[in-house]
Amino acid sequence: MEIKKNKPALAIILIALVLLIAGTAYYFTDGFTFGNVPYSIYVDKKECAILSTKKEAKDVLSLIEATYITGDRDSYTEIGFKENVTFKRAKGDPETVSVDKALTILTKDTERDITYKVDKAGTLEEVALSLGIPAEKILEDNPDIGDRIAAGKRITVHVNAPLLTMVAVRKAEMTEEIPYETVFIKSDEAYLDIFVTQKSGENGKQRVTYLINEVNGKEKSREIAEKEILLEPVTREVIEGTKRIEAGTATGTFRLPVDSYKLGTVYGYRTDPLTGERKFHNGTDFQTDENAPVYACDGGKVVKAGWDDSYGNYVVIDHGNLLSTLYAHNTELLVKEGDLVSKGTEIAKVGMTGDATGFHCHLEMYNDGQNIDPRIYVVY
Numbered sequence: 368m369e370i371k372k373n374k375p376a377l378a379i380i381l382i383a384l385v386l387l388i389a390g391t392a393y394y395f396t397d398g399f400t401f402g403n404v405p406y407s408i409y410v411d412k413k414e415c416a417i418l419s420t421k422k423e424a425k426d427v428l429s430l431i432e433a434t435y436i437t438g439d440r441d442s443y444t445e446i447g448f449k450e451n452v453t454f455k456r457a458k459g460d461p462e463t464v465s466v467d468k469a470l471t472i473l474t475k476d477t478e479r480d481i482t483y484k485v486d487k488a489g490t491l492e493e494v495a496l497s498l499g500i501p502a503e504k505i506l507e508d509n510p511d512i513g514d515r516i517a518a519g520k521r522i523t524v525h526v527n528a529p530l531l532t533m534v535a536v537r538k539a540e541m542t543e544e545i546p547y548e549t550v551f552i553k554s555d556e557a558y559l560d561i562f563v564t565q566k567s568g569e570n571g572k573q574r575v576t577y578l579i580n581e582v583n584g585k586e587k588s589r590e591i592a593e594k595e596i597l598l599e600p601v602t603r604e605v606i607e608g609t610k611r612i613e614a615g616t617a618t619g620t621f622r623l624p625v626d627s628y629k630l631g632t633v634y635g636y637r638t639d640p641l642t643g644e645r646k647f648h649n650g651t652d653f654q655t656d657e658n659a660p661v662y663a664c665d666g667g668k669v670v671k672a673g674w675d676d677s678y679g680n681y682v683v684i685d686h687g688n689l690l691s692t693l694y695a696h697n698t699e700l701l702v703k704e705g706d707l708v709s710k711g712t713e714i715a716k717v718g719m720t721g722d723a724t725g726f727h728c729h730l731e732m733y734n735d736g737q738n739i740d741p742r743i744y745v746v747y
């Protein structure tokens with residue numbers, strides 16, 4: 368019978384077919400070997416470590432990933448290596464290393480030269496960006512590179528970094544404060560340089576989702592993926608005075624007659640260190656540098672600008688409202704009788720004319736002609 372005659376031939380063809388398929392599949396997985404064979408890890412086509420088995424070689428990579436992963440693995444949207452990593456069966460009977468040793472080889476800083484081929488011509492900055500190397504680094508290692516780089520050019524940089532670079536993107540959600548803003552509302556009802564908070568500010572709150580770019584487990588940059596305002600901030604409102612103080616106008620408050628000072632003898636009784644005599648000091652001394660500016664403590668009219676054997680060069684300002692101030696021992700006077708001055712106008716320069724032993728401004732104050740303690744009005 369025809370059918371019976373063809374049976375053995377059919378069986379042979381089938382067996383041959385099965386063997387071919389199985390063989391091909393096996394060839395493309397592990398090759399025609401039985402049991403464990405050594406496997407190499409290649410980084411950018413360079414053999415870096417040989418492990419006893421393919422599984423061990425793969426374990427090394429998984430362990431590196433695990434080392435660099437900083438948080439929950441699920442929070443990563445991308446994990447990979449910057450370099451091209453491949454596994455290849457090692458030839459012959461090579462010396463293998465342990466998983467730990469391979470881990471060290473791939474993750475410790477290694478000094479070496481890396482050569483890159485420029486794909487697309489561009490400026491130094493453009494090429495640096497496409498290669499992922501800082502432009503300064505390229506320039507440092509290739510001082511003659513120039514600003515325009517041709518395609519196909521090879522650039523070599525010296526690095527001291529691990530052979531493998533893990534690049535990952537981690538998603539992180541954080542609640543942050545939104546700092547409040549301050550607006551200044553100009554008002555001619557308040558004096559110039561006077562600021563009054565009309566409404567206080569309050570920080571807001573927002574939930575931000577970041578995409579954090581990590582290189583070997585360290586954050587390199589982050590971008591905002593999502594933002595949700597939970598609480599709007601409240602803007603602080605400040606009234607800013609624009610009203611100019613006219614010369615001669617008293618504000619009613621008194622500033623210091625000098626900028627920086629060391630407090631000397633204050634108003635009141637003191638014992639003279641030389642004679643031991645108890646004397647009344649009718650002012651307060653602000654010790655400062657020679658020629659430092661002396662300012663009018665408040666606006667008013669200069670009623671005296673001249674010389675006195677005891678005061679030296681001195682100025683008296685009438686502030687109205689029965690109040691007046693006196694500034695003594697100046698080297699130079701910058702105002703004359705009849706001048707109208709504002710609070711803070713420079714009226715003289717600090718000196719030690721008259722009865723003085725060091726550079727200072729001797730300030731006296733009067734209320735209705737009565738000598739009073741300047742401290743009542745001037746804060747120091």
Ligand SMILES: [Zn+2]
Nearest residue numbers: 650651652729
């Ligand atoms: Zn004095």
